[in-house]
Amino acid sequence: MGCQEELLVEKVCEIYEKISRLETLKPSKDVNMLFTQLVLTCMPPSPNLDLTKLSKTVQEIRSKLIRLCGEAEGLLETHFSSLLGSLDNPLDNLNLFPYFSNYLKLSHLEFTILRRHLAASACPARAAFVGSGPLPLTSIVLAKNHLPTTAFHNYDIDPLANSLASRLVETDPDLSKHMFFHTTNILDVYNRYMAPGAILMIRSAHGARAFLYPVVDSCDLRGFEVLSVFHPTDEVINSVVIARKLKFPMHLSLDHEGLAPLMLPCKCSDQIQAFCPLNHEVAIEEHLS
Numbered sequence: 534m535g536c537q538e539e540l541l542v543e544k545v546c547e548i549y550e551k552i553s554r555l556e557t558l559k560p561s562k563d564v565n566m567l568f569t570q571l572v573l574t575c576m577p578p579s580p581n582l583d584l585t586k587l588s589k590t591v592q593e594i595r596s597k598l599i600r601l602c603g604e605a606e607g608l609l610e611t612h613f614s615s616l617l618g619s620l621d622n623p624l625d626n627l628n629l630f631p632y633f634s635n636y637l638k639l640s641h642l643e644f645t646i647l648r649r650h651l652a653a654s655a656c657p658a659r660a661a662f663v664g665s666g667p668l669p670l671t672s673i674v675l676a677k678n679h680l681p682t683t684a685f686h687n688y689d690i691d692p693l694a695n696s697l698a699s700r701l702v703e704t705d706p707d708l709s710k711h712m713f714f715h716t717t718n719i720l721d722v723y724n725r726y727m728a729p730g731a732i733l734m735i736r737s738a739h740g741a742r743a744f745l746y747p748v749v750d751s752c753d754l755r756g757f758e759v760l761s762v763f764h765p766t767d768e769v770i771n772s773v774v775i776a777r778k779l780k781f782p783m784h785l786s787l788d789h790e791g792l793a794p795l796m797l798p799c800k801c802s803d804q805i806q807a808f809c810p811l812n813h814e815v816a817i818e819e820h821l822s
């Protein structure tokens with residue numbers, strides 16, 4: 534690692550120290566300022582940053598930061614979902630959420646990449662979104678702007694998140710016909726629900742952005758063929774990974790029923806990855822199982 538990367542890591546650790554001293558991660562001036570500083574520090578490309586070369590202490594700080602970012606994002610979403618839910622037309626006011634424009638850009642990017650891998654005429658019949666949260670902006674934007682006939686099945690472990698999300702969507706009779714919410718821990722959902730040939734889209738992170746979000750390595754996606762990996766360099770923070778469920782998986786570890794689990798990729802250093810609210814998966818099924 535060069536001098537520039539060392540300075541970056543030092544800055545990230547300083548911000549972590551300040552964030553970890555906060556009494557709460559609920560939205561406030563201090564919380565917003567520190568997370569904005571963190572994001573701006575991690576955003577520029579850092580081609581020479583090698584995560585495997587970070588010291589154990591910095592690796593631990595990285596894991597803690599990913600968890601803190603997820604927690605803060607969840608609280609921010611809860612705050613804005615409650616606020617929007619108190620308005621007459623919540624879906625006409627989504628731009629009150631400070632990062633709404635980022636969601637528009639990210640969803641557009643994801644749709645553009647996804648479209649290349651779908652059959653020419655395809656608006657997929659069903660999509661599952663994992664970790665939809667109290668403010669399911671990705672599903673809303675995809676459904677409203679890009680995939681108007683797709684049925685979106687949103688999964689979240691948190692019943693409160695789902696009740697806040699349903700409340701928003703119910704205000705739009707058209708949208709609510711094809712948005713469904715399920716309270717489930719995704720780790721209890723198995724690969725058997727994805728048909729062979731179905732598409733899996735995952736958010737990952739690259740460079741110093743890996744201090745904010747978990748990294749998904751292609752080799753973690755057992756039973757899937759990775760079709761494309763895209764690393765944005767602008768204010769869209771997440772990388773996008775697209776994979777296709779194999780018809781004849783050759784290298785799966787099978788459970789007692791001969792089925793391979795749909796496991797969110799989780800490296801040892803990223804134990805929280807499977808639980809990280811910021812690593813979403815969208816499984817698009819062109820072929821119903």
Ligand SMILES: C[S@@+](CC[C@H](N)C(=O)[O-])C[C@H]1O[C@@H](n2cnc3c(N)ncnc32)[C@H](O)[C@@H]1O
Pocket residue numbers: 603606607610663664665666667668669670671672688689690691694717718719720807808809810811813
């Ligand atoms: C921060 S929210 C982000 C979603 C965002 N609203 C969007 O539209 O892209 C992520 C959600 O993931 C959920 N989550 C975390 N671990 C999960 C798991 N194991 N199973 C299902 N949901 C999970 C959290 O409860 C949280 O509400």
